[in-house]
Amino acid sequence: MKLNLIDEKAPWREQFPVDLADDEYRSRRDFTRLLGLTSLAFVVGQLWIIARSFWHKEKDLSPRLAVSSAGELPVGGAKVFHYPGPNDPCILVRLTQDNWVAFGQKCTHLSCPVIPQPEQGRIFCPCHEGVFNIETGAPVSGPPRRPLVRMTLKVIDGQVYATGVEGGEV
Amino acid sequence: MKNTQRMVVANAILSVVLIIVVLQLWLLTATMEQYLGGDTAIIVPAAVASIGCFGLIFGLLYLYRRKLDH
Numbered sequence: 354m355k356l357n358l359i360d361e362k363a364p365w366r367e368q369f370p371v372d373l374a375d376d377e378y379r380s381r382r383d384f385t386r387l388l389g390l391t392s393l394a395f396v397v398g399q400l401w402i403i404a405r406s407f408w409h410k411e412k413d414l415s416p417r418l419a420v421s422s423a424g425e426l427p428v429g430g431a432k433v434f435h436y437p438g439p440n441d442p443c444i445l446v447r448l449t450q451d452n453w454v455a456f457g458q459k460c461t462h463l464s465c466p467v468i469p470q471p472e473q474g475r476i477f478c479p480c481h482e483g484v485f486n487i488e489t490g491a492p493v494s495g496p497p498r499r500p501l502v503r504m505t506l507k508v509i510d511g512q513v514y515a516t517g518v519e520g521g522e523v
Numbered sequence: 524m525k526n527t528q529r530m531v532v533a534n535a536i537l538s539v540v541l542i543i544v545v546l547q548l549w550l551l552t553a554t555m556e557q558y559l560g561g562d563t564a565i566i567v568p569a570a571v572a573s574i575g576c577f578g579l580i581f582g583l584l585y586l587y588r589r590k591l592d593h
Binding site: 385391393398402405498499502 | 541547550566569570576584
């Protein structure tokens with residue numbers, strides 16, 4: 354039996370009311386809509402990054418926190434403190450008599466806590482053997498590709514204060 | 524223009540749009556990577572580029588829907 358494809362009133366049209374060409378047309382239209390909305394979503398993502406960056410700059414008026422007194426830590430000593438919030442662990446290291454550095458304690462690879470090893474001039478992550486330079490926080494070897502977040506410090510009257518966060522969040 | 528010729532052009536436009544969308548995805552992930560690494564200098568140019576890509580896509584899809592896909 355030959356089907357009559359032109360006949361709009363054929364009985365099979367009740368179950369298959371959309372022609373193939375029309376179906377493809379609608380599929381293409383849906384695809385273009387999907388592409389357009391996906392592109393728009395990426396633009397919104399970019400604008401969100403700008404907004405977030407701006408918001409964090411506004412918020413970056415970090416409080417000053419007394420971390421240690423100069424006599425508390427010997428040269429080569431290290432101490433854990435929390436800054437800027439109670440859930441942001443950081444490490445303070447005294448490199449020389451007058452040189453202090455502080456970094457966020459989360460490894461930039463997978464957030465394991467890093468361990469300062471001043472005698473070897475490095476900060477070590479035991480999880481995947483990542484190594485950071487203890488003076489700059491820059492990654493030296495292992496999986497980490499980004500430097501540790503660095504805290505700005507000020508020494509006032511023999512007291513070491515954390516005064517801000519360099520390079521984003523802890 | 525014949526229908527088959529028109530569909531070839533239409534498919535070519537859709538392919539170009541798809542490539543630009545993939546480029547935008549790459550741009551977003553690269554920007555996010557730089558931002559999380561503390562480099563904020565790149566985020567505004569990247570956003571401008573992404574908006575440019577969106578404008579291009581919008582124009583191509585407008586052309587596609589109005590002129591080609593009937």
